[in-house]
Amino acid sequence: MPLYCKQCEERRYPLYNTNDKETLWLCNKCQNYTDADDVIIREQTQEERDEIKAKAEEFERTSNFSGEKLSRRKGVN
Numbered sequence: 001m002p003l004y005c006k007q008c009e010e011r012r013y014p015l016y017n018t019n020d021k022e023t024l025w026l027c028n029k030c031q032n033y034t035d036a037d038d039v040i041i042r043e044q045t046q047e048e049r050d051e052i053k054a055k056a057e058e059f060e061r062t063s064n065f066s067g068e069k070l071s072r073r074k075g076v077n
């Protein structure tokens with residue numbers, strides 16, 4: 001399993017893709033998908049980025065986390 005990106009060595013995340021009917025591995029840093037053989041399938045589309053961002057924001061709202069990405073300044077706990 002391509003758990004770590006071979007380009008930037010970031011952790012990858014498995015995402016089930018309903019169009020392709022298989023699980024692809026997403027690197028948030030490189031913003032591309034690989035299959036289980038670590039072959040890059042395609043780049044992440046803007047639409048998918050927005051979707052993931054929207055889900056993340058909803059998750060933050062519902063789980064009441066204080067961390068709001070890197071755009072928020074540090075120092076406030």
Ligand SMILES: [Zn+2]
Nearest residue numbers: 005008027030
């Ligand atoms: Zn990467």
